[in-house]
Amino acid sequence: MMLSNQTDAKVFQALHSGNLLALGILYDRYGEVVYRTALRMLGNAQEAEDLTQEVFLALRRRGSYDSKRGSMLVFLLTLTRSKAIDRHRQIRAQWQRVQKWFRSIPPESGSTLMDKAALKEMSDRVREALSQLSSEQRKVLEMAYYDGLSQSEIARDLNMPLGTVKTYKRKGLLKLRELLQDLVEQRW
Amino acid sequence: MVDFPESEELNELLASYVLGDLTPEEVAKVNQLLKSHPELEVEVSRLQQTLALLPLSLPETSPPATLCSKILQAASKDASNSPTSESKIPRYETELLSAGIRSNRVRRRPRILLGLAGSIAASVLIGLSLYSYRLHQQVVAAQAELSRYREAIALLRQPSNRLLSLQGTETIPAASGSLIVVPTSEVIVLTLQNLTPLPEGQIYRLWGVANGQKIYCGEFNPDPQGRVLVEFPLDADMSDSSSVVITVEPSQQLPYPTGETVMTGSMLL
Numbered sequence: 539m540m541l542s543n544q545t546d547a548k549v550f551q552a553l554h555s556g557n558l559l560a561l562g563i564l565y566d567r568y569g570e571v572v573y574r575t576a577l578r579m580l581g582n583a584q585e586a587e588d589l590t591q592e593v594f595l596a597l598r599r600r601g602s603y604d605s606k607r608g609s610m611l612v613f614l615l616t617l618t619r620s621k622a623i624d625r626h627r628q629i630r631a632q633w634q635r636v637q638k639w640f641r642s643i644p645p646e647s648g649s650t651l652m653d654k655a656a657l658k659e660m661s662d663r664v665r666e667a668l669s670q671l672s673s674e675q676r677k678v679l680e681m682a683y684y685d686g687l688s689q690s691e692i693a694r695d696l697n698m699p700l701g702t703v704k705t706y707k708r709k710g711l712l713k714l715r716e717l718l719q720d721l722v723e724q725r726w
Numbered sequence: 727m728v729d730f731p732e733s734e735e736l737n738e739l740l741a742s743y744v745l746g747d748l749t750p751e752e753v754a755k756v757n758q759l760l761k762s763h764p765e766l767e768v769e770v771s772r773l774q775q776t777l778a779l780l781p782l783s784l785p786e787t788s789p790p791a792t793l794c795s796k797i798l799q800a801a802s803k804d805a806s807n808s809p810t811s812e813s814k815i816p817r818y819e820t821e822l823l824s825a826g827i828r829s830n831r832v833r834r835r836p837r838i839l840l841g842l843a844g845s846i847a848a849s850v851l852i853g854l855s856l857y858s859y860r861l862h863q864q865v866v867a868a869q870a871e872l873s874r875y876r877e878a879i880a881l882l883r884q885p886s887n888r889l890l891s892l893q894g895t896e897t898i899p900a901a902s903g904s905l906i907v908v909p910t911s912e913v914i915v916l917t918l919q920n921l922t923p924l925p926e927g928q929i930y931r932l933w934g935v936a937n938g939q940k941i942y943c944g945e946f947n948p949d950p951q952g953r954v955l956v957e958f959p960l961d962a963d964m965s966d967s968s969s970v971v972i973t974v975e976p977s978q979q980l981p982y983p984t985g986e987t988v989m990t991g992s993m994l995l
Contacts, residue, residue: 540862540865540866541862542862542866558798558801558802558859559858559859559862561797561798561801562794562798562859562862562863565793565794565797565798566794569789569793569794569797570786570787570788570789571781571782573787573789573793574781574784574785574786574787575781575784577784577787578781578784583790586789587789587790587793587796590789590793590797591793591796591797591800594797594801595797595800595801595804598801598804599804609775611779612775612778612779615778615779615781615782616774616778618781619778619781657782658786660779660782661782661783661786663782664779664780664782664783665782665783667783668780668783679780680780682745683777683780683781684781688746689745689747704742704747707741707742707745707747708738708741708742708745708747711741711744711745711773711776711777712737712738712741714776714777714780715741715772715773715776718776718779721776721779722772722775722776722779723772
């Protein structure tokens with residue numbers, strides 16, 4: 539079987555044993571979505587390009603991805619976000635915990651092959667789910683996620699009581715969790 | 727021992743935990759809960775995964791086409807400096823130098839040459855891995871194309887096929903091709919050449935003509951070389967038609983042709 543038809547776990551294994559072709563294949567699968575996130579968080583194409591490169595090099599170098607511990611997609615998105623926030627020099631304790639999570643979460647198998655069509659379908663699902671949140675819930679979640687703002691910074695920026703921001707964020711996330719249930723519970 | 731909260735309260739607590747919105751005391755409480763009820767870890771992980779998927783909602787982008795090869799180049803440069811291939815000697819030597827101990831010039835020379843050979847090897851490696859990546863991409867594309875041709879040939883071998891020959895009108899006189907009606911598989915196969923690529927927002931549509939009515943069969947765009955090989959389902963109404971037309975239409979789907987007819991075809995066999 540050709541490497542490009544293999545699961546993420548197998549491709550990653552090949553990468554770890556020094557096969558750079560594997561990196562090209564993973565880029566082919568996830569490069570766009572990493573770039574998409576980087577572009578939103580850094581707001582400029584050159585920096586987004588640099589960050590995308592940094593993320594894929596980190597993937598090769600550190601060998602820190604363990605397919606038994608979550609999907610490649612979630613791993614790369616989390617890595618992109620934490621590196622983007624590092625660039626903003628706004629490292630916060632909670633994101634260090636996100637990284638810690640990759641060492642502590644229970645095993646899940648990454649056996650499904652994620653192709654472009656599957657990723658597109660997932661993107662549509664997430665867009666659809668997000669559109670069902672109230673505009674306030676969406677706004678506070680996006681400010682926290684992309685701009686790395688704390689709830690008190692968001693409260694200040696939006697001129698909103700702190701408790702309200704906290705409630706919007708929490709309710710928004712729980713609603714997404716409910717709407718995207720099958721995406722996070724399926725074993726990919 | 728922490729009191730176990732009600733389920734709604736618990737969900738909200740875990741959500742805020744994942745969002746990093748808890749006070750240190752609340753975080754301690756959740757950590758204790760997770761310790762006493764390890765099954766809650768699964769829910770925490772799923773909330774974290776949900777949050778991590780948020781960027782999928784962003785509009786799709788097109789990263790620069792050169793980015794992939796840039797990354798591969800950087801990775802292969804990186805490979806020659808990676809901890810696995812890094813020899814202990816250069817590091818030891820740096821330590822010696824920083825401690826103010828100069829190594830023998832005569833002994834250093836071969837090492838420089840070795841370093842040079844190493845960087846030549848690294849650049850050969852970059853070239854080779856890019857080359858093999860591109861080859862690989864080509865093989866994938868070629869395989870996909872081959873399997874499409876194989877399917878088309880299998881269809882052509884079936885009995886009772888009907889063939890229509892197509893010719894461009896004065897708009898694109900060089901365009902030509904065939905349409906094969908395969909009643910046994912209930913499909914039609916269209917193959918064309920020398921078609922002009924269309925600007926964005928326009929598309930080619932194929933219509934069957936039966937009893938003076940035009941019946942929609944399918945839409946397509948040529949490849950950059952102006953070639954088309956597509957398969958459409960065979961509509962029952964199409965079985966009666968003895969001629970077809972191809973028109974240029976706006977992308978949004980309309981039930982009847984509105985644009986210019988650029989190719990026409992009639993039954994041969």
